[in-house]
Amino acid sequence: MAHTVQINPGMMTWARETAGLSLEEAAEKLALKDSAKLTAVEKLRAIEMGERPLTETLLQKAAAAYRRPLVSFYLPHPPQRGERGEDFRTIAGSRGSVRENALLDALVRDVKARQQLLREVLEDEDEELRLPFVGSATMKRGSQPVVSSIRAALAVTVDEQRAAKDPVALFTLLRAAAEKTGIYVLLLGDLGSHHSDIGENIFRGFALADDVAPFIVINDNDAAPARAFTLMHELAHLWIGESGISGPLGSVSENAIERFCNKVAGEFLLPRETDPLLPDLNNANVAEVITATAHIARTWNVSQAVVTYRLANTGKISDELAAAVFQAFAARWREQKQRTSKSTGSGPSYYMVRRHRLGTSLLNVVRRALQGETLTHTRAAKILGVRPTSVDTLLQERSFAA
Incomplete structure (x- = not known):
């Protein structure tokens, strides 16, 4: 039997909405399936309303899909402070959706x-x-x-x-x-x-x-x-x-x-x-x-x-x-x-684009840390924003100046 977790169901709504996802988009990302009684969207809505139990597995999927630390879902209420913090003074204001x-x-x-x-x-x-x-x-x-x-x-x-x-x-x-x-x-x-x-x-x-x-x-x-x-x-x-x-x-x-x-x-x-x-x-x-x-x-x-x-x-x-x-x-x-x-046509490779985006300095630090065994591939992947299986190829695609 799947393990259920007890959280304020409103945290699921808050995490989804602040991730900019509709119920339909979120249900797809969470891999919820339609059943004879409920659609995937109805299932997610019921979870957010506290009318359906939330499993530990689904909560972990939500943390990944909504890009939130797992611990944040256990807060009693959604935080009131803005995501960007007081130090982020933006002139963008309310521009955009x-x-x-x-x-x-x-x-x-x-x-x-x-x-x-x-x-x-x-x-x-x-x-x-x-x-x-x-x-x-x-x-x-x-x-x-x-x-x-x-x-x-x-x-x-x-x-x-x-x-x-x-x-x-x-x-x-x-x-x-x-x-x-x-x-x-x-x-x-x-x-x-x-x-x-x-x-x-x-x-x-x-x-x-x-x-x-x-x-x-x-x-x-x-x-x-x-x-x-x-x-x-x-x-x-x-x-x-x-x-x-x-x-x-x-x-x-x-x-x-x-x-x-x-x-x-x-x-x-x-x-x-x-x-x-x-x-x-x-x-x-x-x-x-x-x-x-x-x-x-x-x-x-x-x-x-x-x-x-x-x-x-x-x-x-x-x-x-x-x-x-x-x-x-x-x-x-x-x-x-x-x-x-x-326009159509082939562009640079995935790894070439990634290297350009990340910059030589960041790649060099990660490369040295991996060689010195002070960094795991999992943590390296998080720093670089790629899958762990892509780390070696990304770093080996070309040599980087020290």
């Missing part, structure tokens, strides 16, 4: 768990070097000291930025430099499959400030030219020691932290010495701004949105005009994504 925001919450929880596991690995290997730049800056001193500190830590010069081939090459340069400092930069826009995609309109990126294993996650559903700005924005979060989720660059944010981090990112990618070269476009229309920003963007290997943000920040265009231009860029990106999704 309940499902999309639930997916984002699940992604944040997942990455936090990976970060904690990695920190434990570093501590076990006596590699938990404290990173002095995390939390080293304050907003009171202004953006330029932070820009200068980040540039010194990354050791990337203005000339190197301009010499990059294109925005993708610039992001690659900045990401590699950030990882050399001890920061883990991941490209994640879903929970493991395209069925759980989280749009760039929900989040652009987020930072988990930690002085041993700081994580930056960049939504790879966003346009490739936008990633350098997101990376620099999240680095600013680390420098001021503030974890946070960044929403789309759709306006000049009213949130003080987001506005500050955007300013740091903009001034790093388009240094202040370029300010006199930025045209005054206060009397221009949206089309004219788009045309004017294209040349500057190509020269500095940044997105046109970055140029637009700097124009607004320096008073060369109004915030209202900047918002309209941002909307035009967003519409253009949506159209581009639609065209790309319709």
